[in-house]
Amino acid sequence: MVDSATPRAADPAGPATLGDPAPRRVIAVACSGGRDSMALLHATTVAAESFGARVVALHIHHGLSAHADAWLALVGEQVAEWARQGLPVELVHERLLDAPAPGESTEAWARAGRYEALQRLARAVDADLLLLAHHRRDQAETFLLQALRGAGVAGLSSMPRAQWRDGVCWARPWLDHPREAIEAYVCEHGLRFVEDDSNADPRFARNRLRQTLWPALMAQGAGAETALARSAAWAQEAAELQREVADDDLARWSDASGLAQAMLTALSPARATNALRAWLHRVTGRTAPATLIRRLLDEAPMAMVARWPLGDAELHLYRGRFFVQARSKTTSPERTEALPASLLGLGIATPVAGPRERFDLSRPGRHAIPSWSGAFDVEPVTTGGVALSALSNVELRRREGGEQFQSHAKGLARALKKCWQTAGIPAVQREGPLVYADGRLLFVPGLGLDARWRSDTGEAQMRLRWVPDACGSRMGSDVAGKSGS
Numbered sequence: 001m002v003d004s005a006t007p008r009a010a011d012p013a014g015p016a017t018l019g020d021p022a023p024r025r026v027i028a029v030a031c032s033g034g035r036d037s038m039a040l041l042h043a044t045t046v047a048a049e050s051f052g053a054r055v056v057a058l059h060i061h062h063g064l065s066a067h068a069d070a071w072l073a074l075v076g077e078q079v080a081e082w083a084r085q086g087l088p089v090e091l092v093h094e095r096l097l098d099a100p101a102p103g104e105s106t107e108a109w110a111r112a113g114r115y116e117a118l119q120r121l122a123r124a125v126d127a128d129l130l131l132l133a134h135h136r137r138d139q140a141e142t143f144l145l146q147a148l149r150g151a152g153v154a155g156l157s158s159m160p161r162a163q164w165r166d167g168v169c170w171a172r173p174w175l176d177h178p179r180e181a182i183e184a185y186v187c188e189h190g191l192r193f194v195e196d197d198s199n200a201d202p203r204f205a206r207n208r209l210r211q212t213l214w215p216a217l218m219a220q221g222a223g224a225e226t227a228l229a230r231s232a233a234w235a236q237e238a239a240e241l242q243r244e245v246a247d248d249d250l251a252r253w254s255d256a257s258g259l260a261q262a263m264l265t266a267l268s269p270a271r272a273t274n275a276l277r278a279w280l281h282r283v284t285g286r287t288a289p290a291t292l293i294r295r296l297l298d299e300a301p302m303a304m305v306a307r308w309p310l311g312d313a314e315l316h317l318y319r320g321r322f323f324v325q326a327r328s329k330t331t332s333p334e335r336t337e338a339l340p341a342s343l344l345g346l347g348i349a350t351p352v353a354g355p356r357e358r359f360d361l362s363r364p365g366r367h368a369i370p371s372w373s374g375a376f377d378v379e380p381v382t383t384g385g386v387a388l389s390a391l392s393n394v395e396l397r398r399r400e401g402g403e404q405f406q407s408h409a410k411g412l413a414r415a416l417k418k419c420w421q422t423a424g425i426p427a428v429q430r431e432g433p434l435v436y437a438d439g440r441l442l443f444v445p446g447l448g449l450d451a452r453w454r455s456d457t458g459e460a461q462m463r464l465r466w467v468p469d470a471c472g473s474r475m476g477s478d479v480a481g482k483s484g485s
């Protein structure tokens, strides 16, 4: 929740007129009101004037400090003063109205809210360049903090010099500059700025580092800061290399159906780990915990069929491929964990006879079935479908064992389990609901329509498709009509 306002300093160039050749480029500067960002705002504004660009200072009011209103006022006054002097600058600010959730880190909450607001505001003012005032000491501190957390090269890379995010380039032009140079600039131009009282608060890790470790490091000689910042740059290169190697390896070993298990033994351990981590990040959007990666490297190379918990989802291994799928609601997490490790993922159905639910699936479109974490897609077809009338009152049931399914019109009904095995359907993709009409099995996820229900050509008919939620739908599931229909 935010409250945006634009105490607009007069635009020194005035509104665009017919004589203007092109709209002026907009550069956004993230300005807290602190010394560094006030200096960067001033330097950018002066430069912008010389090449005809416009500068928008973006200030985020976190509402955390009793002085926050005063900081905003100071930035507003300074910007208004420069604008009166004819400099092309204005201010846009936004107030974050919510607060950290109980137990949430205040620092992390403020950073996430600030970044989200800065990105949105930059786009709103048409800026494709957003400048931040981090300097070399900030970079050196970030590197140290990451090292103290045991980060890998991605974390040790610290802050990138420039990074595109959704149409906006976030850049740190002073990342190689010492803070002393900025202090000198501030003195030279007599700039006003605020001192953030929270910079002294020892509850924040960065402040503790500044107060304790940093003076000791500086006592070793002035080169420490430069050396740490250089290490961050080396880590950036290494991280880039890791990404490129992972891209190459995944192009070879993965596709839409998942990741090949053979990769784990074909590549060197370091390279396989790198590709596995990158693939998990790609399919889940999150960094996989180091414990999971270690477990996978130990357990997965020799496993036949297995699964591992992965946040809200599960990582599955079946017939030599890994894939991620939403955790099934039919097998509760507690139950999964309670199964002996040797049985986990062996495709042993959990014989829980659950409630039977009735649905009308006769309308075309997507029918969400939350109790099964998925949906049925219903689509009119001219052949190979099931009569519309059969879908108006279907019953969804769990598998109870002993079901018979007929894949082909000219074949015989066989044990459902055998049909799944023949079709190579992984255990996890057998967990959708079985569809019954008039008490007879009509549709099975992974196999499709029972051939005995195939409609005559010419009759109004539909095709059914079961689509699991979340990652399940990304990885695809079941295509109706596999039964040859």
Ligand SMILES: Nc1ncnc2c1ncn2[C@@H]1O[C@H](COP(=O)(O)OP(=O)(O)OP(=O)(O)O)[C@@H](O)[C@H]1O
Residues within 6 Å of the ligand: 029, 030, 031, 032, 033, 034, 035, 036, 037, 038, 058, 059, 060, 061, 062, 114, 131, 132, 133, 134, 138, 196
């Ligand atoms: N409230 C804010 N509004 C807009 N930008 C911010 C805000 N806080 C930080 N930034 C941007 O992020 C950079 C780094 O943040 P950091 O918290 O280290 O800076 P600061 O100590 O608040 O101020 P400064 O870097 O200006 O001395 C700032 O230089 C500025 O570009």
